[in-house]
Amino acid sequence: MNKTEKDQIKMKLTDYCERYGSQNKAAESLKGVSAATISQVMNNNWELIKDTMWRNIGAQIGWNAATWNSVETRAIARMTHILTDAQAFSNVFAVCADAGAGKTKAMEYYRDNNSNAYHLCCNEYWNRKLFLQELLQQMGRNSSGFTVGEMMEEVVRTLKQRESPIIMLDEADKLSDQVLYFFITLYNQLEDHCGIVMAATDHLEKRIKKGLRLNKKGYNEIYSRLGRKFVPLQKVNSADVSAICIANGITEKTAGIFFMIIPLSLKACQPQLSMVLSFPPASFNIF
DSSP, rough: OOOHHHHHHHHHHHHHHHEEEEHHHHHHHHHHOOHHHHHHHTTTTOTTOOOOHHHHHHHTTOOOOOOOOOOOOHHHHHHHHHHHHHHHHHEEEEOOOTTSSHHHHHHHHHHHHHHTTHHHHHEEEHHHHHHHHHHHHHHOOOTOOHHHHHHHHHHHHHHHHSSSOOOEEEEEGGGGGHTTHHHHHHHHOOOOOTTEEEOEEEEEEHHHHHHTTTTTTHHHHHHTTTTTTTEEEEOOOOOHHHHHHHHHOOOOOOOTTEEEEEEEEEEOOEEEEEEEEEEEETSOOOO
């Protein structure tokens, strides 16, 4: 890892610490990173900090060595509006969109640029304890030695003390029923105090509606607290792909070779681009 990359991580870490209010609180939100290490990074005492630690810090605070430029697509603009509304008015929304539409990128950007915004990327293996541990860590709170009940009380108490907080549950369709039921508790305890936004593919909508048909425990309460609706985002279209390509300097066909752009992954608005070089320039036209 070179000095330029370390400088970038330090700048990103400075913003991260400011968002949490102190280096100690920022350290509580990071896995495997002590307050002393953060202090060493901020004071340019880098000699004893290994590259693995730099990468660990960078990965958790949103730094990426890739230099893709992001674009505000229609879906990202709408998602940002939803998040802003939820935080300002303590509203609750469920957003459903295709994979790669920009849900995660919008939430990461919103988290990085707003106070008291907590983004959880959900996992299938989370049980109730792991879910609450992750939430408390994102809030900069230590959950060591707490029971599940005590962790929930700490979550509610802390959020009620903070100004206009918002919880963003990314890939919420991966949560088990037992963890998903926590949404009901969070809503009941934090109504008018905290915004909550779930984001997922349409699998979440299908799952909730199937649970309603089968009269499964908790599903009617979940659906009711979501306003009995799921908010869609616009699908990625050719204009969005073109804007991303142009923002990253891919704008022309040269030397008689056509660059056919195939977006393999538009997730986070940082597409991996495959360039197929076998077509003559007159065969296709993408811009």
